Amino acid sequence: MKPSTVFLFSGQGSQYYQMGSSLFQGNSTFKGYMNRLDERVQQQLGISPLYELYHVGRKATETFDHLPVTHLSIFMVEYSLASTLMNEGIIPDYVLGTSLGEFAAAAVAGIITADQAVDMLVTQVRYIEENCEQGGMLAILGNPAIFSQVPSIYEKCSLVSENYNMHFVISGSTGDLEKVAHDLDEQHILSVKLPVRYAFHSPMLSGIGSRYKTYLNSMNFQAPQISFISSLYGKEISRLPEAYFWNVIRYPILFRNALSGMEQSAPHLYIDVGPSGTLATMVKYNLAQDSMSQQHMVLTPYGRAEFNNIENLKQTLMLSKN
Numbered sequence: 001m002k003p004s005t006v007f008l009f010s011g012q013g014s015q016y017y018q019m020g021s022s023l024f025q026g027n028s029t030f031k032g033y034m035n036r037l038d039e040r041v042q043q044q045l046g047i048s049p050l051y052e053l054y055h056v057g058r059k060a061t062e063t064f065d066h067l068p069v070t071h072l073s074i075f076m077v078e079y080s081l082a083s084t085l086m087n088e089g090i091i092p093d094y095v096l097g098t099s100l101g102e103f104a105a106a107a108v109a110g111i112i113t114a115d116q117a118v119d120m121l122v123t124q125v126r127y128i129e130e131n132c133e134q135g136g137m138l139a140i141l142g143n144p145a146i147f148s149q150v151p152s153i154y155e156k157c158s159l160v161s162e163n164y165n166m167h168f169v170i171s172g173s174t175g176d177l178e179k180v181a182h183d184l185d186e187q188h189i190l191s192v193k194l195p196v197r198y199a200f201h202s203p204m205l206s207g208i209g210s211r212y213k214t215y216l217n218s219m220n221f222q223a224p225q226i227s228f229i230s231s232l233y234g235k236e237i238s239r240l241p242e243a244y245f246w247n248v249i250r251y252p253i254l255f256r257n258a259l260s261g262m263e264q265s266a267p268h269l270y271i272d273v274g275p276s277g278t279l280a281t282m283v284k285y286n287l288a289q290d291s292m293s294q295q296h297m298v299l300t301p302y303g304r305a306e307f308n309n310i311e312n313l314k315q316t317l318m319l320s321k322n
Helices: 022-024 029-047 049-054 067-085 100-108 114-131 144-148 174-186 201-218 245-250 255-263 278-286 304-322
Strands: 005-008 092-098 133-140 158-164 167-173 190-193 227-230 233-236 268-272 294-297
Touching: 005 100, 005 167, 005 278, 022 029, 022 049, 029 049, 029 067, 049 067, 049 304, 067 100, 067 114, 067 304, 092 255, 092 304, 100 114, 100 227, 100 245, 114 201, 133 174, 133 201, 144 158, 158 255, 158 278, 167 174, 167 201, 167 294, 174 190, 201 245, 227 255, 233 255, 255 278, 268 278, 268 304, 294 304
Parallel strands: 005 092, 005 268, 092 227, 268 294
Antiparallel strands: 133 167, 133 190, 158 167, 227 233
């Protein structure tokens, strides 16, 4: 059976300076999409994500967490990469995003336009910065059952996602996350603070809920032209409710549920179009040993393999058709 192609779109925490820079310098299609989206962001927000990404001499290892830039940069890179792959004849049968990545997935699926997505994200950034207290997100390298076993976690923080058997993410205030990290360290459990200044997927965003949902009511959503797998619901959906894009940043991510449902039907070729290959890694650790599915990434913080990765994908797809 020929595997179906799935594009994966990650969210906040997967970003870094210089992401996609090799493609931007060497692929005119990718560069064209990035430039056009950057113009839209400049019109709406008065900043250039491209300048911040590529032209200020930042290194990929430096902390990159300024919300207006990271939010729009992630979308721009993912939408531009997905569009570039489609230009190369790599067409997805499904799209699957997590959190912010759901905006890019919806744009690629034709539910919203790229310009609509930019406008929605610009508005979201403005509302968050105006109304929400800063916080953060913490990745924990341990069994998700820890969430209900450590009081400093379940009493103060919110569960964002259970990514695989030894990896989950929480969000909360800066002080609460520091306390959690300290408590986990005493138990020799590793945790990593993500480069995110706000507590997405938690009540700390609730201050913008009513206002953002009112804004979203003015948007027109189309039926998906590519099958849309929702990480909010953990399954394929054919219509998005008006508040959908509020709910995807406020409530938990059910990526594992969505992946499990897909794996029950047929083998898939999962292509991560996010900056870091985050979701490809999650797929790898969630697939059953006898799964015929494969996972691939295009972008990495090391950058140099990006062109080879695209060519390898094309070869993989050609072989799967034979």
